[in-house]
Amino acid sequence: MLCLTDYFRYSFEDCQATADWLLAQTAVRPLVGIVCGSGLGGLADALKDQVAFNYKDIPNFPQSTVHGHAGRLVFGTLKGRACVCMQGRFHLYEGYAIQKITMPMRIFKLLGVETVMLTNAAGGLNQDYKVGDIMIIKDHLNMPGFAGNNPLAGPNDERQVLHKEKNSIKCEHEEIPHSDSRFGVRFPCMSDAYDRELQQLALDVGSELGYSDFLREGVYCVLGGPSFETIAECRMLHKLGADAVGMSTVHEVIVARHCGMRVFALSLITNKAVMDYDSEEKANHEEVLQTGKQRAVQLERLVSTLVTRLEHNNNYA
Numbered sequence: 167m168l169c170l171t172d173y174f175r176y177s178f179e180d181c182q183a184t185a186d187w188l189l190a191q192t193a194v195r196p197l198v199g200i201v202c203g204s205g206l207g208g209l210a211d212a213l214k215d216q217v218a219f220n221y222k223d224i225p226n227f228p229q230s231t232v233h234g235h236a237g238r239l240v241f242g243t244l245k246g247r248a249c250v251c252m253q254g255r256f257h258l259y260e261g262y263a264i265q266k267i268t269m270p271m272r273i274f275k276l277l278g279v280e281t282v283m284l285t286n287a288a289g290g291l292n293q294d295y296k297v298g299d300i301m302i303i304k305d306h307l308n309m310p311g312f313a314g315n316n317p318l319a320g321p322n323d324e325r326q327v328l329h330k331e332k333n334s335i336k337c338e339h340e341e342i343p344h345s346d347s348r349f350g351v352r353f354p355c356m357s358d359a360y361d362r363e364l365q366q367l368a369l370d371v372g373s374e375l376g377y378s379d380f381l382r383e384g385v386y387c388v389l390g391g392p393s394f395e396t397i398a399e400c401r402m403l404h405k406l407g408a409d410a411v412g413m414s415t416v417h418e419v420i421v422a423r424h425c426g427m428r429v430f431a432l433s434l435i436t437n438k439a440v441m442d443y444d445s446e447e448k449a450n451h452e453e454v455l456q457t458g459k460q461r462a463v464q465l466e467r468l469v470s471t472l473v474t475r476l477e478h479n480n481n482y483a
C-alpha cells in the first residue's frame with residue numbers, strides 16, 4: 167500500500183514543521199516518548215500537568231481510526247519526568263502508508279525524545295503464556311518487512327537535525343559534535359533494537375512490584391492485519407520463534423532506532439492465539455480491549471516506575 171505521495175508528504179520539512187508547531191504550543195520538553203496500544207490509553211491519563219492535542223488539530227498528523235485508540239498526543243510529567251504520550255497509534259491495516267504510521271517517531275526525535283516506550287496488545291503464541299501476562303519484547307519478526315514493506319524504504323534523508331536546546335546528543339552510530347543528530351543511516355542495525363539494560367531494569371522493577379508471576383520476555387511478530395491469524399498461521403509463527411503476535415510496534419521500533427532513540431517495548435497478552443482445531447476460542451477485538459482494562463493498573467505502574475528509574479540512574483538518563 168505504498169503511495170508515492172506519502173514519501174513526499176512526510177518529508178523532513180513536514181516533520182520539522184509539526185515538531186515546531188508542537189514545541190510552540192507547550193513548554194514541556196519530553197525526553198521520554200510513550201505509545202499506548204489497543205485499550206492501553208489509560209497510561210496517558212497518568213500524566214500530570216497535561217497539555218493535550220487531538221491528532222486532527224496537529225499539522226500533518228494522521229488520524230486514529232481504531233476503537234480503543236483515542237487519537238490524542240498528550241504532553242505532561244510522569245513522576246516528575248517530562249513525557250509525551252501517543253494515546254492511540256496507527257496501523258498498516260488502516261490503509262496508511264508505512265511511512266505515515268511511523269512518522270510520529272520522527273516527531274518524537276525532533277521534540278528531543280531520547281527513550282521510546284511502546285506498548286501493544288498481542289495474541290499469545292507461547293503455550294506457557296496466559297491472558298494478562300505482560301511480555302517484555304526482546305526481539306521481533308518483521309513479516310511485512312520480509313515482503314519489502316519497511317518504513318525506511320524510499321529515499322533516505324541523512325541531513326543534520328539541530329537540537330536547539332541540547333548541548334550534545336549521543337547517536338547509536340557515532341558521536342556527533344555540535345549538538346547535531348540526524349534521522350539515520352541507509353542500513354541501520356537491528357540486532358540491538360530493544361535496549362537490554364531497559365529490559366533488565368523492567369524485570370527488576372517488575373519483581374519489586376510483585377509482578378514476576380505474569381512478567382515474561384519474548385519475541386513479538388508483526389503481521390499486517392486486520393484479520394486475525396488462522397490456526398495454521400499461529401502454528402507456523404510459533405515454530406518460527408514468535409511468542410506473541412500483533413499488528414503494530416515493529417515499524418515504530420525500526421524508525422525510532424534509525425534515528426538513534428533507545429527503545430523499550432511491552433506486549434500485553436490479551437488473548438491466546440488459537441492453535442488447535444478442537445478449540446472453540448475465537449480472537450476478537452472486544453476481548454483485547456477488555457483484557458487491557460483488567461491489566462491497566464499494573465501496566466501503568468510498571469511503565470511509570472520504569473520512567474522514574476530512568477531519572478534516577480545516570481546509565482539510563
Ligand SMILES: O=P(O)(O)O[C@H]1O[C@H](CO)[C@@H](O)[C@H]1O
Nearest residue numbers: 203204286287413414451454
Ligand atoms: O498493537 P495494538 O495497537 O496494541 O493493537 C492490537 O490490537 C488490535 C487487534 O485487536 C490490532 O491493532 C493489534 O495490533
Ligand SMILES: Nc1nc2[nH]cnc2c(=O)[nH]1
Nearest residue numbers: 287288289411412413449
Ligand atoms: N495479529 C494479532 N493481533 C492481536 N492483537 C491482540 N491480539 C492479537 C492477535 O491474536 N493477533
